[in-house]
Amino acid sequence: MSAPVAEHVLASAVVQPEVLTGFSGPDAPPWEVINTCVHCGFCLPACPTYKLTLRERSSPRGRITLIKAVAEGRLDLMDPTFQDEMYLCLNCRACEAACPSGVKYGELVESARAQIEAQSPRTLRVRSARIAAFRGVFGSSRRFRAASAGLRLYQRTGAQRFVRRSGLLRRVGLAEKEALLPELSERFLVPGKEFWPAEGVRRGTVALLAGCIMSTAYAEVHRATARVLSRNGFDVIVPPGQGCCGALAIHSGDLEAGRAAARANIAAFSSPSIDAVVSNAAGCGAAMREYDFLLRNDPDWAERARRIAGKVRDVSEFLADQGLVATPGPLAVTVTYQEPCHLVHAQRISRQPRELLAAIPELQLIEMPESALCCGSAGIYNLLQPEMSSALLERKLANATSTGAAIIVSANPGCMLQMAAGLRSKGVQTEVVHIMTLLDRAYAALDVTAAAAN
Numbered sequence: 001m002s003a004p005v006a007e008h009v010l011a012s013a014v015v016q017p018e019v020l021t022g023f024s025g026p027d028a029p030p031w032e033v034i035n036t037c038v039h040c041g042f043c044l045p046a047c048p049t050y051k052l053t054l055r056e057r058s059s060p061r062g063r064i065t066l067i068k069a070v071a072e073g074r075l076d077l078m079d080p081t082f083q084d085e086m087y088l089c090l091n092c093r094a095c096e097a098a099c100p101s102g103v104k105y106g107e108l109v110e111s112a113r114a115q116i117e118a119q120s121p122r123t124l125r126v127r128s129a130r131i132a133a134f135r136g137v138f139g140s141s142r143r144f145r146a147a148s149a150g151l152r153l154y155q156r157t158g159a160q161r162f163v164r165r166s167g168l169l170r171r172v173g174l175a176e177k178e179a180l181l182p183e184l185s186e187r188f189l190v191p192g193k194e195f196w197p198a199e200g201v202r203r204g205t206v207a208l209l210a211g212c213i214m215s216t217a218y219a220e221v222h223r224a225t226a227r228v229l230s231r232n233g234f235d236v237i238v239p240p241g242q243g244c245c246g247a248l249a250i251h252s253g254d255l256e257a258g259r260a261a262a263r264a265n266i267a268a269f270s271s272p273s274i275d276a277v278v279s280n281a282a283g284c285g286a287a288m289r290e291y292d293f294l295l296r297n298d299p300d301w302a303e304r305a306r307r308i309a310g311k312v313r314d315v316s317e318f319l320a321d322q323g324l325v326a327t328p329g330p331l332a333v334t335v336t337y338q339e340p341c342h343l344v345h346a347q348r349i350s351r352q353p354r355e356l357l358a359a360i361p362e363l364q365l366i367e368m369p370e371s372a373l374c375c376g377s378a379g380i381y382n383l384l385q386p387e388m389s390s391a392l393l394e395r396k397l398a399n400a401t402s403t404g405a406a407i408i409v410s411a412n413p414g415c416m417l418q419m420a421a422g423l424r425s426k427g428v429q430t431e432v433v434h435i436m437t438l439l440d441r442a443y444a445a446l447d448v449t450a451a452a453a454n
């Protein structure tokens, strides 16, 4: 089928009887969610792909109409426009936050992608690459650390500098993708190997999600997070047996790989002594909060998934809601705050990070325009949809640098990598810093002041 068929569907939007024919199996986009959309269009101004294209089919309402048409058998699942639109969507969930009818758009697009992946005649090469990535490398934290160690060697031995200077990457069209590689930490965070006891009066025990990229590229952000939590009265454990949250696989339509990751994490975090499962990566926290939906049809895991999902907190949300008992030291810096989509839209956390920033004496927060607009990172979207991703990154950096702030604060590894790479390519000195690193710096400043006074 050709693109005009999808256009025709958008123009007609015929209401059909509730017989689902285009999707199959228990992972079909839920009909009750499709049907919640009343086509009011309130979500359109919030949607990054609609903002940039002004095309109805690239809007949330347009995509829901397409999903409904496939569900009703009026549009083929293999229709190229349908597939393009499912993957041009960033899954940023800005539409969900804007929707007055409570349409759970994320459930629709993730289910639709899973249907495409299950029924697409992918080449053996593509299938093998997906299996190797989602079930091989991301499916085991041991293998992920081994792959990261190889990458660290490439970065530290000078091989990266040599390859970049040789022009080889540009010749094979990989220069921009390679520039997005995170700089690997000197010492990875290995679950089960580190523990931070509560300082002062003990308020509880939290379990930190180590994740994949966070534990190898941002291990120091994890340690900063643990120090901040410990300063505020919490024992911090990193339970063994945990791994990647599964978000990358889920967003790419490999629900089985996502479910395997979810089961491993549910088992790892199931101790009743854990008061909260804390994540400092917005995308991972959002994925874990939705383990109950992911495993809803699995009788052995559904209840356990619901229990763990209910314990997950983003670290900013957790600290702001519990209250800081240790006052941070002063940091005389100007910062602007970039809201990760999966924090502000998927988890609806916007007030708490700002409260934490306000708790740092002498820090000045300068709000950027469109702070909640996607930066274009969106998991591996920046690799798969480079044009749309670059346009969004340009807009984000223009908004952020217009504030003149010295630091862009964020709370998600993908956004941090994307913005840092964009700034580097422009030669702009603005630093990109995780909010927990900033708080940790503020507590360290307090220690320096106290030491000087003694």
Ligand code: SF4
Pocket: 036, 037, 038, 039, 040, 041, 042, 043, 044, 060, 061, 064, 095, 098, 099, 100, 101, 102, 103
């Ligand atoms: S998703 Fe929500 S806001 Fe968007 S058109 Fe449907 S009902 Fe309206």
Ligand code: SF4
Pocket: 046, 047, 048, 049, 050, 058, 059, 060, 063, 088, 089, 090, 091, 092, 093, 094, 095, 096, 105
């Ligand atoms: S998830 Fe984001 S990109 Fe996709 S339709 Fe919603 S607002 Fe648009």
